[in-house]
Amino acid sequence: MHYRCQNCGGNVLYDPNKKKMVCESCGSEESQVIIPQKSLHACGSCGAVIEAGDHTFSTRCPYCHTYLIFEDRLEERKPDLVLPFALSRQKAGDLLKATYNDQMFLPKDFCSVASIEAMEGIYVPFFMYDLKSHTSFDGEGDVIRTWTDGKYEYTETNIYHVRREFEIDYSRLPVDASLAMDNQQMDLMEPYQYDDMKDFDTAYLSGFISDTYDEDSETILPRAREKAENYSGQYLRDMTSKYQVLRPFNEVTDHQLEGVAYAFLPVWKYVYRFGGQNYEFFINGQTGKVSGEPPVDWRRGLIGTGALGLSVFLLLQFFFYFLGVL
Ligand SMILES: [Zn+2]
Ligand SMILES: [Zn+2]
Known part of the structure; x- marks a missing residue:
């Protein structure tokens, strides 16, 4: 099954900031209708065949990006409780960046926008x-x-x-x-x-x-x-x-x-x-x-050392220049 927006047909997702169901396309709140799964391995939205593992409960269709929930599997192994996400993908990415920001020689594209977007929330x-x-x-x-x-x-x-x-x-x-x-x-x-x-x-x-x-x-x-x-x-x-x-x-x-x-x-x-x-x-x-x-990106380290070498060289130049003048 998946949650479809009655207004625009988009995928309605649980929003950790608003703590409610929000359409990712038009932003409507609580506008969802349930679209059941036609068969276990087919996406209910675009019909593509989904390679789901034996234990998969919910996953993202790799073609249309709709989040699918395999409700048949819920009958047997339905959780009693859930602790809902309180952090959005954006906030989690910001926290990650802030945590490692001061690390020396951190690779340049660590936490890049594209890689943060690919980050998955897992229950x-x-x-x-x-x-x-x-x-x-x-x-x-x-x-x-x-x-x-x-x-x-x-x-x-x-x-x-x-x-x-x-x-x-x-x-x-x-x-x-x-x-x-x-x-x-x-x-x-x-x-x-x-x-x-x-x-x-x-x-x-x-x-x-x-x-x-x-x-x-x-x-x-x-x-x-x-x-x-x-x-x-x-x-x-x-x-x-x-x-x-x-x-x-x-x-x-x-x-x-x-x-x-x-x-x-x-x-x-x-x-x-x-x-x-x-x-x-x-x-x-x-x-x-x-x-x-x-x-650790040692290339960044080497560039850093290179910059240091250059500044020492300039300082020496400066020093000799004065010596020359004296
Ligand atoms: Zn919508
Ligand atoms: Zn799909």
């Missing part, structure tokens, strides 16, 4: 886990004090028996469920503000591409557990920070699964091609957090 499938975690710690902790009287240095070590027991309720701990997306990159996109989370609606997909999950909630549960364990471990270290040395005898964290929700979270993906290699950048589609490592 990444996530499972969000509610976990109740119980940690019990039993061990020894040292409090070390050193002082000097001018002649000798003294060290006093007090050893304490340390016991801690606590429970943490984790709510909506996100783990990405897409094999195509790098797990570490997706972890770097956190945190998201969940207050803006909405019940899923296909209208949010119009203008963005998405895949359904390819790892189920059972398969990736260990990653949620690991995250909870890291947070709980950090909490324990904060709680026991007065001990310079902590020796655990027994440390156990148990997790109880309280609930799981399937959600789409927004990410802008920018691919920059340089020196025959692709560099990927991700921007949190809600908060604007940026991740990625731009390449």
Whole structure:
């Protein structure tokens, strides 16, 4: 299916700035009608054959650029929740530019207008886990004090028996469920503000591409557990920070699964091609957090050094000129 404008026949897309459906051709708001897909692999607008992957939910027709949503697939793997895009392509591009603006020897066409226009907004499938975690710690902790009287240095070590027991309720701990997306990159996109989370609606997909999950909630549960364990471990270290040395005898964290929700979270993906290699950048589609490592253009560096060489040469010329005069 796709959303067609009743006024001009253009493609109606979800606008992150206006937070409503806007026709990309005439700018009409909420003027959409749903045009169903005639067959799975044909564009409902121009009829072209679409090469959609097995897990594709929404994509852009490469010929007429209409955003298509494969609603048949929604029946089986429909998300419960969606966090709508809050950043437009333009804003995401500006943030990307601002982030790397000061980097030395940044290639000249990094974030060029054409490459920003090709940037895609992606809804990444996530499972969000509610976990109740119980940690019990039993061990020894040292409090070390050193002082000097001018002649000798003294060290006093007090050893304490340390016991801690606590429970943490984790709510909506996100783990990405897409094999195509790098797990570490997706972890770097956190945190998201969940207050803006909405019940899923296909209208949010119009203008963005998405895949359904390819790892189920059972398969990736260990990653949620690991995250909870890291947070709980950090909490324990904060709680026991007065001990310079902590020796655990027994440390156990148990997790109880309280609930799981399937959600789409927004990410802008920018691919920059340089020196025959692709560099990927991700921007949190809600908060604007940026991740990625731009390449270094040494040619720009050499030109820069060349300019420096020239100015040193001119300075020397100037100097010798004065010497000559003297
Ligand atoms: Zn229109
Ligand atoms: Zn088309």
